[in-house]
Amino acid sequence: MTSSARIHPSAVVEAGARLGEGVVIGPFCHIGGEVELGDRAHLVSHVVLTGRTRIGADAEIHPFAALGAAAQDLKSRGEAGTLVIGRGCLVREGVTINAGTPAGGGQTRVGDDCAFLAYSHVGHDCRIGDGVTLSNTVLLGGHVRIGDHAAIGGATVVHQRVRIGAQAFVAGLSGLEGDLVPFGLAGGNRAHLFGLNLVGLRRRGFSDARLALLREAFRRLFPQGAGAETLAARIETVARDFSGAEDVEALIAFLRAERERPLCAPRPARG
Structure with missing residues (x-):
């Protein structure tokens, strides 16, 4: 003392x-x-x-x-x-x-x-x-694992052993059962992935060019509707095409890492 x-x-x-x-x-x-x-x-x-x-x-x-x-x-x-x-x-x-x-x-x-x-x-x-x-x-x-500068809205519950990536945001009143990728925006009960945390990323000083790369990577990783290519295949394609893009590489590393919970994914498109 x-x-x-x-x-x-x-x-x-x-x-x-x-x-x-x-x-x-x-x-x-x-x-x-x-x-x-x-x-x-x-x-x-x-x-x-x-x-x-x-x-x-x-x-x-x-x-x-x-x-x-x-x-x-x-x-x-x-x-x-x-x-x-x-x-x-x-x-x-x-x-x-x-x-x-x-x-x-x-x-x-x-x-x-x-x-x-x-x-x-x-x-x-x-x-x-x-x-x-x-x-x-x-x-x-x-x-639970949470990356740098992530934020979680009020009255949200996060399941044990879930990972939340850096710069991600979970909306309030959510129940998050699966891993949320870096830069992602998720919400709901049970939570699903909406897209990029654009408001948070802009507040953190992300330029339009950085956001454009992330948007394109997200679009290709999580396309609307069912596709013939699996997520694993899309990950490898995006990793190859965006080699050297630091933000996208962080996203790919998160997706490739071993996980104990399912991935928080977009809600399936309605037919």
Whole structure:
């Protein structure tokens, strides 16, 4: 514990906790003895940090968030896992993020500059990239993987072991059961792929030329109506024809990777 930390008299900080420079711990917080808080982290009030939890600098954590508790997995026997959260993350009211389990590598990991809005939940063994946003009451099952700068709309539920690619967007009130490709836009119950996340990509500074390449790749990978060519064949054709196009190559790599869930695909065309 450092001398520069400001700790409210009602807070409990167990022996062994490591607090960075300029940490602020508000009223009625409880910090476990294996917790590490980075410089300038701010716990507003009524925050519980437990287990082997490490939180990066400049975190802002709001009331009734509970981070680092054991996995809500009935197969788990309470084995000690870890939770690692990067720099600059915003955690709003009532958020829960669980530690990892031995079956998932023992660690739940969150990148830098993420935002978890009120009452969202991150299950055990999830891997979340940088700049990810979970809106209010988003629920992630265990072992979910989310790429950088993806966003999920409010009240959406994501099935365990689903992958969500970088820069993708899931609309609110969705149930996502399958892997969502990078740059994709999906929604619905159960969610299906609409196309490209054009609004998000433009906000991220994608040029018209980059978007044109992605549009053409999407059109060829996910054509309207049934075709004779399989998805596997379309993947190889697009990989060949767009060789050197970084965004398309990222899309192809995602599609080629081993997956545990089905692919979130466009809704079949009506005859």
